Amino acid sequence: MTLITEQGAVEDRFTRADTLEAALAADGPVLIPLWLVAEYAKVRPQAEFGLSVTGSTAIEDVAPHLAKVSLVAVEFAAFADGRGFSLAQKILREGYQGVLRASGPLIADEFADALACGFTEVELPETLANRQPVQQWLAAKDTMSDHYQSGYGRGPSILQKRHAARKGASA
Amino acid sequence: MYRYDEFDERFVRERVAQFRGQVERRLDGSLSEDEFKPLRLKNGLYLQLHAYMLRIAVPYGTMNSRQLRQLAHIAETYDKGYGHFTTRQNLQFNWPKLKDVPEILDLLADVEMHCIQTSGNCIRNVTSDQFAGVAKDEVEDPRPTAELLRQWSSLHPEFVWLPRKFKIAVTGAEHDRAAIKVHDIGLKLKRDDAGEIGYEVSVGGGLGRTPMIGKIIKDFLPKSELLAYLEAVMRVYNSEGRRDNKYKARVKILVHETGEDEFRAMVEEEYAKLDGPTINAPQEEVERIAAYFASPAYETLPETSATLAKAQANDPALARFVEQNGFAHKQPGYIALTIALKEIGAVPGDMSAAQMRAFADIAERYSFDEFRVTHSQNLVLPHVKQDDVPAVFAALKEAGLASANAGLITDIIACPGLDYCALATAKSIPIAQAIAKTFADEERQKKIGLLPIKISGCINACGHHHVGAIGILGLEKGGRENYQITVGGDASEHAALGERLGPGIDAADVPAAIEAIVETYLGEKQGGESFMETVRRTGPEPFKAGFTAFIESRTLETEAVG
Structure with a gap:
């Protein structure tokens, strides 16, 4: 697995576990599926952990856990399955401020969209990272300087920039 | 007409560079064919039966002479000297080479044009009334709305990987010439009781293999809330639309399977949660766009010349x-x-x-x-x-452009069909040509009056046959092309799907079958009724009877010969 942020490749602090035994045996924070959260939290109430959910998960099922986790990984079934982008927006709307990971066979061409929808990192299967190395991801995220949609990404949208420019001009 | 500012200009230029990079990354193996396919589709590049096809966006169908001259240049330099206007107000080139496509995109950008989202599972080119800004029955010019939507939908970060394609149409007139009821979202500009302008929002219309008329999910949406409300609709669709079966992935199926009321409730719930002011366009920006569509400098003239x-x-x-x-x-x-x-x-x-x-x-x-x-x-x-x-x-x-047949029986819509399309199951263009020849006589056309015929060469219905006054659907049956005929389809404010008249027929029989349908109409017609008015009054029965009689006469003829 390769983990990529806006700055480049980074180490993954989290260990994936999908049984309680594996989660308890792991060193450092674990990344566990939704159904394991209650069991794990009972045994390790103070431990830092991450939550893994599929793109099709309802926000109502995710929201109750957001205050307790430092990572949410949204699993993409395929690069062309955009449900994860909408789930990311819903998670942010709940006030979540931790790490938001897009995980799965995404392609570099989606990096800018993932970041604009609120993801902070992407976790790729090794085969994909070999074909599309980190440099391609970093280049792809900067191909478009601007976006039209307000409420996405960090910078102002084109509509907001025009608005600001006109205000500045008339001031 | 809208003109690009520095932001639009740079956006389109960068999109061309991005696509050029994607082509290179396909060639060096970074992108697999499966990954590249949706990327090229989102830039209007299809692989057809014989060659690539490039679909150029004509936003809400508006163009100027400089743009058309550039298209002529592209047609001569990179294609076979012609272009093809589509039922989505776009233009297609049927023979470009892959290596030339980035160059063609540069030439398009030179005249403020692009191929962004003319295909793929994303929000497609927004369409509108061809008489926008002209028609007397207009509440408001729909083009500023369409332009705002063009910008908002371009590379929308959240909605570029939808379950399926998504088409939006806008009309500002009472008489619907934009076919909004057969679009994924149809917007109709209207006034509320207080005289404020807003939108009636329909969702879930569409043709294809499961034709449906859109359902009104919002009777009146204040104009300033458009983008936030559409974002709510899109988010519900992106999250809940089916992804297990591409034939059931359009929003019309979601609306149908969820139920109109439940779908409306889902959108309203999402809309209540999202932060409208951060999403909606600033009022000044809406006005800036609208100013481009001010009326040209007309002369003051008497009513008639x-x-x-x-x-x-x-x-x-x-x-x-x-x-x-x-x-x-x-x-x-x-x-x-x-x-x-x-x-x-x-x-x-x-x-x-x-x-x-x-x-x-x-x-x-x-x-x-x-x-x-x-x-x-x-x-x-x-x-x-x-x-x-x-x-x-x-x-x-x-220039050979003076055909006086707009709206008449020879003004036929036809998809490219088996002559070009990889999906087609039957020919479409030759059927249109054969019907046009049969009814070539101008007096005869005039006597028949308004009668839009629409032909599709497969079940995907690009020729909009479901909403043709006479619709023709070409299928393949036992190795033969077979044509099903419907009557009574209508894409206007009286939106209706056509009804099938009977069993499918051979290509060679289509013109005579249309003649039989026309005879039924002329026999049933009362006063100055148009074909559609007659069908609406009589229902399809007399046409079914006429069609059955036609089939029987054909069978007898064949038997007599055999």
Whole structure:
């Protein structure tokens, strides 16, 4: 697995576990599926952990856990399955401020969209990272300087920039 | 007409560079064929039966002469010297080479055009009324809304990987010429009781293999809330639309399976949660866009032109052209003219490079440098001075563009069909040509009156056959092309799906079957009723009976010969 942020490749602090035994045996924070959260939290109430959910998960099922986790990984079934982008927006709307990971066979061409929808990192299967190395991801995220949609990404949208420019001009 | 500012310009240029990079990364193996496919589709590049096809966006069908001249240049340099206008107000080139595509995109960017989202599972090019800004029955010009949506939907970070394609149409008029009820989202500008302008929002219309009429999910949406509300609709669709079966992935299926009320509740719930002010366009920005669509500098003229009346009296062909192809203009002394790309025997929607240049000259000189593309694969000169109509008619005739058949039985919509398309199961264009030849006589066409025929060469319904007054669907049956005929389809504010008349027939029998349907109409017709008015009154039964009689007579003939 390769983990990529806006700055480049980074180490993954989290260990994936999908049984309680594996989660308890792991060193450092674990990344566990939704159904394991209650069991794990009972045994390790103070431990830092991450939550893994599929793109099709309802926000109502995710929201109750957001205050307790430092990572949410949204699993993409395929690069062309955009449900994860909408789930990311819903998670942010709940006030979540931790790490938001897009995980799965995404392609570099989606990096800018993932970041604009609120993801902070992407976790790729090794085969994909070999074909599309980190440099391609970093280049792809900067191909478009601007976006039209307000409420996405960090910078102002084109509509907001025009608005600001006109205000500045008339001031 | 809208003009790009520095942001739009850079956006389109960077999109071209991005696509060029994607082509390179496909060639060096970084992108697999499966990954590259949706990327090229989102930039309008299809792989057809014989070659690539490039679909160019004509946002809400509006163009100027400089753009059309550039298309003529591209057609001659990179294609076979012609282009094809589609039922989505776009233009397709059927023979470009992959290696030339980035260069073509550069040339398009030079004239403020692009291929962004003319295909793929994303929000497609927004369509509108070809008589926007012209029609007398308009509450408000729909083009500023369409342009705002073009910008908002371009590379939307959240909605580029939808379950399926998504089409939005906008109308500002009472009479719906944009077919909003057969779109994924249909927007109709209207006034509420207080006189405020807003939108009636329909969701879940569509044709294809499961045709459906859109459901009104919001009776009145204040104009300023448009983008946030559409974002709510899109988010519900992106999250809940089916991804297990591409034939059930359109939003119409979600609306149908969820139920209209439940779907409305889901959208309202999402809408209540999202932060409208951070999403909606600033009022000043909406006004900035709208200012581009202000009326051109019309002259003050009398309601009708004596010059034109006199010329019509002396030239019956001109009179017929004005009567058939003219559309009443809101400005006294002006007229909008439909240019039917439907010469008898020609391919519906095709235009040669020479015709493009001639037409660009006409639009520049006589229509404030502007023209429109219609979803009936025709063109419109929106602002012609009535005094100039004789000169315009002469110039159109010279270019082979003066067919006086707009809306008549020979003004046929046809998809590319088996002649071009990889999905087609039957020919479409030759059927249109055969019908046009059968009804070539102008007097006969006039007697029959308005009768839009629409032909699709497969179940995907690109020819909109479900909403043709007469619809023809070509299928493959036991190794033979087989055609099903419907009547009563309507894409206007009386939106309705056509009803099948009986079993499918052979290609060779189609023109005679259409003649039989026309005979039924002429027999049933009361007073000045149009074909559609008659069908609405009588229902399909007499047409079914006529069609059955036609099939029986055919069978007897065949048996007699055999």
